[in-house]
Amino acid sequence: MSPSPVSLGADLELERTTDPIVAWRTWRLTGRRDGTNLRLRPVAGRAKPWAPERPTEAVCRLGRMHVAPNVDCTCGLHATREPDLLRRTKSPGVLGRVALWGRVVEHELGYRAQFGYPQRLALVCFLCFWQWGPLRCRADVVGYFGLGRMMPFCDDHLVAARRHGMAPAIELDARGVEQELRSTYVVDALAR
Ligand SMILES: [Zn+2]
Ligand SMILES: [Zn+2]
Numbered sequence: 711m712s713p714s715p716v717s718l719g720a721d722l723e724l725e726r727t728t729d730p731i732v733a734w735r736t737w738r739l740t741g742r743r744d745g746t747n748l749r750l751r752p753v754a755g756r757a758k759p760w761a762p763e764r765p766t767e768a769v770c771r772l773g774r775m776h777v778a779p780n781v782d783c784t785c786g787l788h789a790t791r792e793p794d795l796l797r798r799t800k801s802p803g804v805l806g807r808v809a810l811w812g813r814v815v816e817h818e819l820g821y822r823a824q825f826g827y828p829q830r831l832a833l834v835c836f837l838c839f840w841q842w843g844p845l846r847c848r849a850d851v852v853g854y855f856g857l858g859r860m861m862p863f864c865d866d867h868l869v870a871a872r873r874h875g876m877a878p879a880i881e882l883d884a885r886g887v888e889q890e891l892r893s894t895y896v897v898d899a900l901a902r
Pocket of ligand 2: 835836837838839863864865866867
């Protein structure tokens with residue numbers, strides 16, 4: 711789907727340069743087995759991690775010769791107006807508020823932006839987030855699965871993961887990992 715920038719129906723998209731917009735976004739989490747070197751990464755694809763303490767700039771992954779975001783493409787840093795919309799994202803580990811600026815394409819459900827940086831972050835149990843939404847998805851444990859892959863769980867879903875043969879190699883305390891993540895990116899906790 712590539713909505714026309716001049717259509718005035720439900721597909722209305724506006725391209726604009728603005729003061730930062732703050733929206734919602736999810737990431738997956740990677741790090742070392744001891745809970746250091748934590749990085750936020752896009753939930754889909756093999757894009758580079760968001761670097762701490764500097765803006766992430768969107769790149770068009772389709773190899774198109776344009777600056778991301780482009781109104782006729784899907785590129786840009788994606789974020790939504792409402793956190794509930796993110797419940798459909800694939801196995802997120804972190805939910806947060808993100809500042810977006812530069813070129814911003816606005817659409818019905820959210821934004822695609824040129825620059826972004828997280829403002830507030832919280833680890834989420836993705837199974838709770840999917841079932842109950844943003845208000846009831848607190849993580850108790852962060853599982854380390856090797857090759858930098860980390861997945862936060864609540865206690866109940868960690869038990870379920872173990873039962874289904876998905877036991878993490880190492881289990882870390884989620885509060886410690888969340889504190890380390892917030893100090894890495896110099897951001898605040900997400901109020902819930
Ligand atoms: Zn593009
Ligand atoms: Zn859970």
